[in-house]
Amino acid sequence: MSWEDEEKEKGMTRRDWVRFGMAAGALGALGGLGGLVTGQLLPPPLQFTGEIRETIQYTKFPPTDPTADLWWNPRAGTPVKAKDFDKEWKGATGVWRGLFQNNQWIPGTGYPCLIIRIKRESTYFTEPPASAVPAKLPEGFKLYFDDPTLDPANNGTRIIVLFDRCVHLCCYPGWHVINNPPPDRGYVVTPPTYAVFGENPVYCICHGSQYDPMLLIVETNPKNDALYVGAERVHGPAPRALPVIPVKSQGGILVGGLADPAWYIYC
Numbered sequence: 357m358s359w360e361d362e363e364k365e366k367g368m369t370r371r372d373w374v375r376f377g378m379a380a381g382a383l384g385a386l387g388g389l390g391g392l393v394t395g396q397l398l399p400p401p402l403q404f405t406g407e408i409r410e411t412i413q414y415t416k417f418p419p420t421d422p423t424a425d426l427w428w429n430p431r432a433g434t435p436v437k438a439k440d441f442d443k444e445w446k447g448a449t450g451v452w453r454g455l456f457q458n459n460q461w462i463p464g465t466g467y468p469c470l471i472i473r474i475k476r477e478s479t480y481f482t483e484p485p486a487s488a489v490p491a492k493l494p495e496g497f498k499l500y501f502d503d504p505t506l507d508p509a510n511n512g513t514r515i516i517v518l519f520d521r522c523v524h525l526c527c528y529p530g531w532h533v534i535n536n537p538p539p540d541r542g543y544v545v546t547p548p549t550y551a552v553f554g555e556n557p558v559y560c561i562c563h564g565s566q567y568d569p570m571l572l573i574v575e576t577n578p579k580n581d582a583l584y585v586g587a588e589r590v591h592g593p594a595p596r597a598l599p600v601i602p603v604k605s606q607g608g609i610l611v612g613g614l615a616d617p618a619w620y621i622y623c
């Protein structure tokens with residue numbers, strides 16, 4: 357199901373929100389005019405009080421495949437904690453830099469993201485050397501969360517956060533939320549997530565693209581020529597990697613960090 361469908365289910369589509377924003381803007385302008393010219397005749401300007409949250413917050417995912425475990429849905433609107441990912445390959449949907457009003461996320465705002473705990477190992481996991489990362493990450497941020505002391509029985513915890521807009525036509529790829537039809541196995545790059553660990557990669561049901569969160573590589577965003585780090589595409593039609601969102605932990609809560617906005621500008 358698309359993001360737009362999800363928004364509809366919440367009662368407000370992106371179009372509705374844009375309309376609301378325009379109406380609010382118009383009312384605000386008129387209210388200002390009313391204050392000058394007509395006194396009490398027009399309603400007062402709408403007061404907007406909201407905040408953009410740098411912490412990553414869970415978002416609700418609509419029911420899809422009955423075999424999918426949407427464990428995070430009851431947590432929608434609350435911050436994502438690293439320790440919530442108490443099993444390897446556990447994933448969730450969230451939003452970074454979402455606009456919240458009265459503690460409620462305003463659908464359509466912020467960067468939708470996938471939060472995925474991968475296996476913490478070094479045989480198959482790949483990432484660019486620090487010298488090849490094409491932007492300076494903000495202080496304290498890394499390309500992924502990595503803590504050897506969290507779940508030491510599994511060699512620690514490693515969590516990747518990906519921008520959840522497909523580089524093909526901007527659908528919303530999912531992590532283990534749609535298993536039927538299963539992802540096609542005609543891979544252009546062998547994905548260790550599937551080939552070694554038996555887990556489906558990130559899967560965009562719209563046209564079948566897949567991305568492997570164990571393979572971080574540097575690619576070019578053709579919209580602006582920006583180099584970025586992303587999860588390698590292992591099945592088309594997507595032509596390139598899905599950008600990561602750098603993260604850090606703040607008191608156990610995952611916070612996103614902006615390396616370069618150009619990484620995400622393509623939809």
Ligand code: FES
Binds near residue numbers: 522526527561563
């Ligand atoms: S939009 Fe994702 S495969 Fe086409």
